Amino acid sequence: MNIIATNNLSKEYSGRTFNKKKILALNKFSFNVQQGEIFGLLGPNGAGKTTLVKILLGITFPTTGTAEVMGKDVSDETYKNKTGYLPENHKFPLYMTGEQVLEYYGGLSGLSTAEVKKRTGENLALVDMEKWRKTKIKKYSKGMMQRLGLAQAMLTDPDLIFLDEPTDGIDPIGRKEIRDILLNLKDKGKTIFLNSHLLSEIELMCDRVAILNKGELIKEGTVDELTAGNDSYTFYTSELSEDTINDLLTKYSAVIGSKTEFKYSSSSPEQINTLIDYLRSKKVFILSFYREKNSLEDMFINLIENEK
Amino acid sequence: MKFKALIYGVFREAIAKKIFLGFFGISTLIIIIFLLMVNMDSVQGMVDTMKLTGQDAAKQFVIGSLGFMVDISYLLIITFCIVSVSSFIPSMLEKGSIDLLLSKPISRPQIILGKFSGGVLLIFASLVYLLGAVWIIVSAKSGYWYFPFLTTILWLTFSFAVIYSVVILIGLLTQSTVLTIIINIFLVFVITPLLGSRETVLYGFITNGTIQFILNLFYYILPKPGDLNIISKSLLQGEAVKSWQPLITSFLLMVTCLSVSIFYFKKKDY
Numbered sequence: 001m002n003i004i005a006t007n008n009l010s011k012e013y014s015g016r017t018f019n020k021k022k023i024l025a026l027n028k029f030s031f032n033v034q035q036g037e038i039f040g041l042l043g044p045n046g047a048g049k050t051t052l053v054k055i056l057l058g059i060t061f062p063t064t065g066t067a068e069v070m071g072k073d074v075s076d077e078t079y080k081n082k083t084g085y086l087p088e089n090h091k092f093p094l095y096m097t098g099e100q101v102l103e104y105y106g107g108l109s110g111l112s113t114a115e116v117k118k119r120t121g122e123n124l125a126l127v128d129m130e131k132w133r134k135t136k137i138k139k140y141s142k143g144m145m146q147r148l149g150l151a152q153a154m155l156t157d158p159d160l161i162f163l164d165e166p167t168d169g170i171d172p173i174g175r176k177e178i179r180d181i182l183l184n185l186k187d188k189g190k191t192i193f194l195n196s197h198l199l200s201e202i203e204l205m206c207d208r209v210a211i212l213n214k215g216e217l218i219k220e221g222t223v224d225e226l227t228a229g230n231d232s233y234t235f236y237t238s239e240l241s242e243d244t245i246n247d248l249l250t251k252y253s254a255v256i257g258s259k260t261e262f263k264y265s266s267s268s269p270e271q272i273n274t275l276i277d278y279l280r281s282k283k284v285f286i287l288s289f290y291r292e293k294n295s296l297e298d299m300f301i302n303l304i305e306n307e308k
Numbered sequence: 309m310k311f312k313a314l315i316y317g318v319f320r321e322a323i324a325k326k327i328f329l330g331f332f333g334i335s336t337l338i339i340i341i342f343l344l345m346v347n348m349d350s351v352q353g354m355v356d357t358m359k360l361t362g363q364d365a366a367k368q369f370v371i372g373s374l375g376f377m378v379d380i381s382y383l384l385i386i387t388f389c390i391v392s393v394s395s396f397i398p399s400m401l402e403k404g405s406i407d408l409l410l411s412k413p414i415s416r417p418q419i420i421l422g423k424f425s426g427g428v429l430l431i432f433a434s435l436v437y438l439l440g441a442v443w444i445i446v447s448a449k450s451g452y453w454y455f456p457f458l459t460t461i462l463w464l465t466f467s468f469a470v471i472y473s474v475v476i477l478i479g480l481l482t483q484s485t486v487l488t489i490i491i492n493i494f495l496v497f498v499i500t501p502l503l504g505s506r507e508t509v510l511y512g513f514i515t516n517g518t519i520q521f522i523l524n525l526f527y528y529i530l531p532k533p534g535d536l537n538i539i540s541k542s543l544l545q546g547e548a549v550k551s552w553q554p555l556i557t558s559f560l561l562m563v564t565c566l567s568v569s570i571f572y573f574k575k576k577d578y
Contacts, residue, residue, distance in 0.1 A: 013577070059410045060577040080413035087411075091404030093317075095324030104320070107313025108412040152408075162411075 002068075003160055003191045004033040004056060009065035011051050011215075025051040027215040028065065033208075035159075038182065038192045040206035042199065042296075044304055048215040049195050050088070053162055056193075057085055070160065081110065084153035088164035088195075090145075094138040098129055098148050101137060102155055109156045116155075123151035126181060142169030150178065154185070161185065164195045179205055203227070203296040211300065213307050226299055231267040232292045236260060238285035247278070260287075310414045311422050318396065318426025327392040328434070331384075335438035338380060342442055346373075346449045370446050370454045371545055377442045378460050378544065382467070382537045384438075385431060386496060389468050390475065393427050394488040397479030406578045417570045424469075424476060424566060431468045435461045456544065463540035467533045470558045471496060473565035474531055480569050480576075496533060503527040504534050528557050 011026040025048045033039045043049045054060035055067055058074050072079040092101045099120055106116035124130045127147040132140070137148065146169055153161050166182075167175045182192055182205060196202055202209060203223055211219040211226075219226065239259050240248070248254040248262055252275055255263040266272055279286060294302075322328045400406060400423065409419065439461050447453040471492065479488045502510065506523050514520060535554035542549050 054407070054578070057407075057411045059407055061575075077413050077415055080411065083411070085408065085411040087404055087407040089404045090408055091402055092408075093321065093324070093405075096320065100320070104313060104317055105408070105412065107316065108310055108409070108414055110310050110413055112309060 001035045002032040002071075003035045004031075004039075004067075004069055004193065006030055006032070006052075006056075006067045007065055009052075009055065009067050010063050011048070011055060011060065012063045024215050026055070026062075029212075029215065029217055030065075031210055031217055031220060033191060033193060035191050036186065036189050037207040038186050038194060038205050040202035040209040041193065041195045041212060042202060042209060042300055043212035047212045049212055050164065051215075052212070053085075053164060053193070053195060057083065057162060081156065082159045084156060084158035084161040086146075086149040086153040086161075086163045086166055088168065090149050092137055092145070092148070092152075095136065097134050097136055098124065098140070098151075099133040101148060102152055105152050106155050111156060119155055119157070120151075123154050124148075126154070127151045128177065143171060143174055146170050147174070147178075150181070158190070160191045160193065162193045162195070165197065166194070167196070167198060167201060175201070199295070199297045199300055209296070211303060213304060218307060219303060223296065227294045227296055232263055232265045233272065233289055234261065234263050234292060235279075235289040236287040237262075237279065238287070240284060241282070244279075244282050244284060252278075263292075310412075311418060311425075314414070314419065314422025315426040315429060318423060319430060321396065321399070322392070322430050325392065325395070327388070328430070330392070331388060331434045332437065334384060335434065335441075338377075338384075338438065339441045339445070342377070343445055346445060367452055367454065370450050370452050370457075373446045374443065374454065374457045374460070375541055375544055377439065378464070378537070378541055381435065381438060381460075381464055382533070385435070385464050385468050386471065386533055389431065389471050390489055390492040390496060393430075393472060394475055394479065394492065395485040396423055396427060397476055398483050398485045398488065401480070401483050401578070410578060416574045420476065420566065420570050420573055424472065427472050428465060428469050431472075432461070432465045435464055439464075456546075460540055460544055463536065463543075466558075467536045467540075470531050470536070470562045471533060473562040473569070477565045477569045477572075480572055495530065499526075500530060500532060500534060503530065504532065528553075529561065531561060532558055 007030050009026055009029040010024070013023045013025055015021045015023065029048070029052065041049050041052065051060060055062050056069055056074060058077060058080065062074075067074045070079045070082060093104070096104065102120040102123065103116050106119065107113075111119065120133075121130070124133050127150050129144065129147050129151060132144060137145065140148065146166065150163070150166060153163065163182075167178050170178065179201070182194075186192060192205075194202065194206060206223055208220070208222050209226055210217055234257075237260055240256075240262075245256055245259070248264075249256065252264060257263065264272070264275060266275075276286065319328075400409065400419075410416070414422075439457070443454075443457050474495070475488060475492055478491050479485075482488055482491070503523060503526055506520075506527060510523060511520060514523070532554045536558060539549050539552070539555060
């Protein structure tokens with residue numbers, strides 16, 4: 001079931017007072033997010049990612065096209081009862097304590113006082129911020145602020161959570177903890193829409209990824225689909241004789257890296273098995289071999305470079 | 309619950325920005341000075357004489373004292389209104405803050421009305437403290453409990469509400485606290501008194517009918533806190549109100565400013 005669906009969504013911003021040139025932030029953008037998945041949105045700065053999230057949350061209005069969240073048009077505010085949002089560079093009132101921040105936003109979300117009190121404790125414990133609940137947030141570090149922001153986004157037990165750079169300013173251990181929280185939410189059937197510059201994080205967490213550039217969707221798919229390599233295998237072996245190296249070069253078109261390493265390209269499992277049989281017949285020990293895979297970062301950079 | 313949370317937010321912001329404390333401190337100082345004044349030997353003697361001469365004299369003393377307090381409260385409210393609450397809307401519109409607010413299941417008109425109601429309640433509570441205390445002191449001292457004075461709290465709250473609606477609109481349009489303060493100070497302390505004196509002073513220099521018409525138009529359109537204060541004092545002193553026009557046009561201005569604010573806020577991308 002689609003929890004988010006957009007159709008030909010476009011957003012045009014009018015230029016500044018002395019520069020009337022319009023800026024196209026989103027251009028006929030169509031995509032969907034399935035319920036229960038962690039969806040990652042990637043794109044360079046100014047690609048339109050934040051605009052998309054803002055439209056999906058009713059903060060900005062689309063110029064043309066439609067956007068639906070949980071089957072409701074984004075102009076209908078009722079779906080926001082079941083969404084949570086952690087914006088990038090969020091600004092909570094600095095004069096409040098962590099607990100007061102959650103009580104305030106819980107109240108704005110329509111939670112009763114009793115519900116807010118109960119969930120405030122639960123969520124602060126979940127993000128490991130319970131002992132700071134009575135501390136004014138102006139004393140919080142960036143990482144603590146992010147944890148509080150995450151607790152705020154989860155406060156209403158939403159079905160869909162939008163997170164914009166959720167691990168920004170958080171140390172590696174904290175990142176792992178947040179990843180675990182998000183994966184736990186996914187296990188509970190929640191949908192997470194993740195906007196992050198940390199590609200390794202997206203790679204570790206997301207089921208599906210969309211890449212946005214200049215307001216247009218340029219690629220979409222599962223992480224495995226996007227990072228699939230070019231059928232190239234790297235072999236690490238015992239020392240190869242001159243004859244074997246010659247055979248590998250002439251019969252198998254292998255690329256020799258050293259006397260213990262070479263690359264072989266083939267999409268046929270039979271051919272790979274034939275090569276392995278050959279190596280064994282030559283008394284060559286295969287120490288390891290693996291199929292080469294692009295990192296999400298490599299794929300992303302290549303894709304954006306090609307678009308230029 | 310959502311509306312209550314918005315009002316709670318305004319009160320918390322007022323407490324954090326020391327607006328409440330400032331008003332409470334100044335009010336307490338005024339109350340103490342007033343308390344000392346009415347306990348001075350000369351005033352005590354005057355009060356004793358009035359008590360002997362009858363209730364009318366006591367009433368005059370009470371009304372005179374309270375009228376003086378209305379003028380002080382009026383100045384306090386207007387100044388406080390402009391300087392202190394001018395930051396409410398621009399701070400709400402800051403990036404990172406407005407995104408969070410608009411992502412909540414609360415409508416944009418509700419947000420504007422919540423901020424407005426919160427500010428008005430805040431000033432109402434402050435006025436109840438200041439004028440309520442003064443009323444109790446004067447009444448206890450004179451033995452004459454003049455209840456109509458309490459309506460002054462509502463009049464001053466209304467004066468504040470009118471200016472606050474203008475503050476909200478300017479805050480939304482400019483998104484700047486400094487600009488909001490400057491524009492409102494100029495409006496309330498320069499333009500409004502000038503327009504108020506247009507017939508007695510300005511028309512002596514300006515004889516052109518068109519310019520007079522424009523000045524008249526601005527007088528009716530812009531807030532008239534001074535004229536509202538005059539109505540309030542007339543009612544306090546039991547005198548007939550010369551014209552209710554300032555009340556009607558101020559009310560219309562408040563409704564217009566709030567409507568335009570809501571319309572603008574509903575359409576604006578953040």
